[in-house]
Amino acid sequence: MLMTRDFSHYVKDVDPQIAHLDLAVEGVSCAGCMAKIERGLSAIPDVTLARVNLTDRRLAVEWKKGALEPALFIDRLAELGYKAYPYEPVRAEVEEAERSKFLLRCLGVAAFATMNVMMLSVPVWVGGDLSPEARDFFHWLSALVVLPCAAYAGQPFFQSAWRALKAKSVNMDVPITIGVVLALGMSLVETIHHAEHTYFDAAIMLITFLLAGRFLDQKMRQRTRAVAGNLAALKAETATKFVGSDEISEVPIAAVRAGDIVLLRPGERCAVDGSVVEGRSEIDQSLITGETLYVKAERGTQVYAGTLNISGTLRVRVAAAAEGTLLAEITRLLDHALQARSRYVQLADRASQYYAPVVHATALLTTIGWVLAGASWHDAIVIGIAVLIITCPCALGLAIPAVQTVASGAMFRAGVLLNAGDAIERAAAVDTIVFDKTGTLTLPELDVVNGAGVPDDVFQLAGRLALASHHPVAAAVARAAQAKAPLPGVTEEPGRGVRALFEGEELRLGSPAFCGADVEANAILSADPEVSVVAFSRGGQHTVFAVRQLLRPDAARTIDALVNRGISVELLSGDREPAVRHAADALGVSAWRAGVTPAEKIAHIEALKSQGRVVMMVGDGMNDAPSLAAAHVSMSPISATHLSQATADLVFLGKELAPVLAAVDYSRKAMAVMRQNLALAIGYNVLAVPIAIAGLATPLIAALAMSGSSILVMLNAMRARRVRLGGASWK
Numbered sequence: 001m002l003m004t005r006d007f008s009h010y011v012k013d014v015d016p017q018i019a020h021l022d023l024a025v026e027g028v029s030c031a032g033c034m035a036k037i038e039r040g041l042s043a044i045p046d047v048t049l050a051r052v053n054l055t056d057r058r059l060a061v062e063w064k065k066g067a068l069e070p071a072l073f074i075d076r077l078a079e080l081g082y083k084a085y086p087y088e089p090v091r092a093e094v095e096e097a098e099r100s101k102f103l104l105r106c107l108g109v110a111a112f113a114t115m116n117v118m119m120l121s122v123p124v125w126v127g128g129d130l131s132p133e134a135r136d137f138f139h140w141l142s143a144l145v146v147l148p149c150a151a152y153a154g155q156p157f158f159q160s161a162w163r164a165l166k167a168k169s170v171n172m173d174v175p176i177t178i179g180v181v182l183a184l185g186m187s188l189v190e191t192i193h194h195a196e197h198t199y200f201d202a203a204i205m206l207i208t209f210l211l212a213g214r215f216l217d218q219k220m221r222q223r224t225r226a227v228a229g230n231l232a233a234l235k236a237e238t239a240t241k242f243v244g245s246d247e248i249s250e251v252p253i254a255a256v257r258a259g260d261i262v263l264l265r266p267g268e269r270c271a272v273d274g275s276v277v278e279g280r281s282e283i284d285q286s287l288i289t290g291e292t293l294y295v296k297a298e299r300g301t302q303v304y305a306g307t308l309n310i311s312g313t314l315r316v317r318v319a320a321a322a323e324g325t326l327l328a329e330i331t332r333l334l335d336h337a338l339q340a341r342s343r344y345v346q347l348a349d350r351a352s353q354y355y356a357p358v359v360h361a362t363a364l365l366t367t368i369g370w371v372l373a374g375a376s377w378h379d380a381i382v383i384g385i386a387v388l389i390i391t392c393p394c395a396l397g398l399a400i401p402a403v404q405t406v407a408s409g410a411m412f413r414a415g416v417l418l419n420a421g422d423a424i425e426r427a428a429a430v431d432t433i434v435f436d437k438t439g440t441l442t443l444p445e446l447d448v449v450n451g452a453g454v455p456d457d458v459f460q461l462a463g464r465l466a467l468a469s470h471h472p473v474a475a476a477v478a479r480a481a482q483a484k485a486p487l488p489g490v491t492e493e494p495g496r497g498v499r500a501l502f503e504g505e506e507l508r509l510g511s512p513a514f515c516g517a518d519v520e521a522n523a524i525l526s527a528d529p530e531v532s533v534v535a536f537s538r539g540g541q542h543t544v545f546a547v548r549q550l551l552r553p554d555a556a557r558t559i560d561a562l563v564n565r566g567i568s569v570e571l572l573s574g575d576r577e578p579a580v581r582h583a584a585d586a587l588g589v590s591a592w593r594a595g596v597t598p599a600e601k602i603a604h605i606e607a608l609k610s611q612g613r614v615v616m617m618v619g620d621g622m623n624d625a626p627s628l629a630a631a632h633v634s635m636s637p638i639s640a641t642h643l644s645q646a647t648a649d650l651v652f653l654g655k656e657l658a659p660v661l662a663a664v665d666y667s668r669k670a671m672a673v674m675r676q677n678l679a680l681a682i683g684y685n686v687l688a689v690p691i692a693i694a695g696l697a698t699p700l701i702a703a704l705a706m707s708g709s710s711i712l713v714m715l716n717a718m719r720a721r722r723v724r725l726g727g728a729s730w731k
Contacts, residue, residue: 007070010086018048021070022087023059024095025077027160028052033082040080041073057096058087081167103215106153110208113149114201117142121201132194139191139198146200147184154180154207156214179360179388180207186385199385235305235327236271240264242315256321264314269306273320276301281312281494282471294471311494363387366693375695383695390685390692390705403677403717407670410721414662415653417638423649425674426633427667429614433562433660434605434627436619437573437583440637442549443655444620446476449531450524450546458543461502462536465490465509469498473534474509476547497534508537517542529578548579556587558657565664568613572596572604574623601627618660620644635660665723673720677713684709 012020028034034052041050041061049062061073077084120138123130130138154177161177180203187198239256240263243249248263253271256262261277264270270283282294285307294310297303303316305325322328367384371377408418418424435441451459463481466474468490474497487507490500497510508514512521515535521544524533531546552558559569571592573580580594596604601617605627608615617624617631621644628634628647636648652659688705691697697705 007074007086011070013065017065018062019065020060020062021073023061023073023077023084024087024091025052025057025059026083027163028057028082036080037077037082041076044068044072044076059084079167081163083163100215103156103211106156107208107211107215109149110153110204110211113145113153113204114208116145117201117204120145124197135196136191136194139187139200142198142200143188143191146204147188150180150184150204150207153204153211157207157210176206176210179203179363183385183388186381190382199388202388236269239271239321253322256318258318258320258324260318262316262318264303264309264316266309266311266313269308270303270316271305271321272316272318273304273325274302274316274318276303277315277317279312279314281314282310284308284310311492360388362689362693369693370695379695383692386695386697387689387692390688390697403670403674403720406717407666407673407720410723411650411663411666414666415656415659416663416666417651417653418649419651420649423633424667424670426649427616427663428671430567430616430633430664430667432568432570432608432613433616433618434570434572434601434608434631435589436617436621436624437571437580438549438575439620440618441555441571441583441587441657442551444637445479445549446472446532446547447550448476448480448545448547449550451480454543454545458536458538458541461487461507461538462509462543462545465498465500465507465536468492468500469509473532473547474498477509477534477536477545502538505539506537509534511535512544515542517544520544551583551586552655552657554656554658558661559587559589561661562664567664572601572627574598574621598623598626602630605630616664635663666720669723670720673717677716680713680716681709684712 007021010021025037028037037052037059038050041047041059044063046064046067047061048064049060051060052058059073059077074084120142124135124138157173157176157180160173164174183199183203187200187203189195190198235253237253238250239253240248241251241256242261242263256272262272262274264281266281276297276299278299279297281297283297283301283303285295285304295301297309297312297314303314304327305321306327363384366387367380370380370383375383404418404424407424411418420426454462459481460483463478463483464485464487466478466481467483467486469475469492487500487502490498492498493510493514496514497508499506499508499510501507512518512533512535515537517535517537520542521533521535524531524544524546528546531548534545534547536543536545562569569589569591571580571584571587571589573583573592573594574596575594577594580592584590584592593604601624605615605617609632615631615633617628617634618636619628619634620636624636625644625647628636628644633650634648635650635652636644638651638653650663652663684705688697688709
């Protein structure tokens with residue numbers, strides 16, 4: 001029966017000449033897989049783009065429209081050893097969750113077997129009064145534990161290697177599989193023949209270490225994928241559109257065109273970019289522009305998709321909808337930045353990529369060489385196994401993860417959380433740090449700066465009245481007054497403020513015009529134009545509070561310490577120039593820019609990178625997310641938006657900026673220890689391999705040497721938990 005495959009439903013048109021298809025690809029686990037797939041598909045004539053995203057295992061392929069059938073790409077991927085199907089987000093998410101559970105089960109089984117087999121192996125290693133019968137018994141018990149566990153836990157490597165071999169190619173899992181199967185097979189033969197030593201422990205330990213690394217990698221990718229979900233949550237699927245002068249209809253966002261009028265009610269998230277044509281309200285743009293203050297919305301005010309309407313009802317003339325909005329632009333910038341980052345190859349992967357094939361080739365050549373030299377097949381294979389064990393990449397596998405574990409614990413105590421596995425490696429190389437201002441160099445909440453001159457009874461009344469408002473400036477007054485009991489009968493006037501009757505007098509809190517305090521407010525603003533003001537009136541008495549975001553208490557000291565370490569510091573902010581200038585002057589930062597858009601931030605970071613600078617971006621707003629992803633390494637405070645936290649490689653806790661300095665110091669120390677560990681692991685093999693090849697190391701000595709190298713690497717890794725800062729230690 002002839003079966004046809006029609007994937008045209010999944011094909012999108014990029015333009016009249018180019019077609020696009022997203023495919024989910026199973027079995028992609030490393031940069032080598034990515035390069036292999038991209039090379040394999042790019043070689044097809046008329047293919048204009050083939051790009052793999054390792055984060056979600058998605059292949060984007062584009063070709064000249066009408067020149068190729070989509071099924072061709074799936075067939076080509078099958079020839080390369082990968083199963084593929086049209087990418088559907090929901091299906092991909094479910095299958096990824098299943099893969100994660102499977103890896104965790106494999107890791108649990110391997111860890112269980114490792115712990116148990118080590119208890120059986122130690123008495124055999126030590127020897128002593130152990131009788132041959134007891135040794136055989138321990139070997140059989142080891143086989144009973146390890147063989148079924150290895151068969152189950154090793155499936156991620158065995159299946160991947162089998163797919164590659166069926167496609168007549170190799171990947172990183174092929175040598176791993178050969179080594180494990182050979183060690184287990186030889187151990188079984190040795191057990192049957194009552195030999196003194198077996199190698200079950202080394203094989204299952206290797207599987208455990210490899211699974212641990214693969215599971216952590218899986219979890220990091222899942223966290224990164226959550227970024228897209230956060231952005232998608234801001235996108236409205238429908239809009240309330242005017243289809244007549246007084247008639248509205250809820251329509252899909254795809255049915256909204258530029259020039260249409262849509263209705264935006266209080267509490268609704270805007271679905272389009274456009275300008276207000278009627279109504280008054282306040283808009284929360286903090287997730288899009290980073291501006292923490294509500295923006296007054298009235299005729300002519302620009303509003304953006306994803307922003308939240310706070311109070312009044314607005315009519316908005318549409319300028320852009322769906323893919324043309326600022327929110328869509330941020331999504332695209334973020335996607336591109338994450339795509340570039342997913343190509344980063346970690347140091348341990350790079351080392352292992354060359355290490356494993358060399359190890360197994362050495363073992364094979366050793367076995368063949370001894371046979372040619374006249375040794376029996378049994379002796380030659382035992383020597384080959386000794387080479388495999390003594391060169392087992394356990395020390396290499398521990399060299400970096402052990403340091404990462406120690407350093408991440410120390411960084412946590414210093415208030416830094418790692419959000420990416422290779423964050424330490426990237427943070428250590430930083431020579432330039434670009435700070436956002438609002439919420440990053442400053443504390444996230446506003447604070448009253450002239451409260452000392454306000455009578456206490458006035459401050460308390462203003463604070464109690466402010467409790468009835470959700471405006472961030474009013475919240476600052478309530479917080480500063482430590483008000484607990486709101487006044488009764490408070491009325492809010494959208495865009496103006498709140499008012500209430502108290503002891504026969506009207507109290508008002510809000511804009512200076514609303515409270516009749518323009519003169520007092522102008523006096524404060526003329527002396528300090530960067531502050532925000534909120535007025536309070538009681539009868540004929542007026543009080544104006546000056547409010548601003550305060551710098552983090554140790555911001556100047558931390559930046560001075562960074563500069564002393566040779567790191568250039570810059571300030572990029574979307575905030576107003578007076579506020580940015582004030583912060584830069586207070587912190588001694590000479591390189592600063594105000595009113596910067598997300599695209600301009602990325603452009604500046606790319607310009608710095610093109611000059612050879614290694615840039616860390618520190619920001620907290622959703623508008624910072626693309627630049628966080630574009631930087632070499634990024635950092636956000638815990639108070640940042642969820643999107644920024646998900647994008648950032650590191651997150652810091654508390655009100656102080658010192659964790660930024662701690663992240664740099666610990667990363668540099670950790671990288672130094674990592675290099676030492678790699679040198680120890682390589683040096684150990686340089687000394688041990690010739691001994692094993694020469695047949696001078698028994699399997700027991702090989703196992704002890706391998707374990708000793710691992711312990712040495714672990715002890716050295718402990719040094720990464722302390723760094724010194726001018727004679728004082730981080731704790």
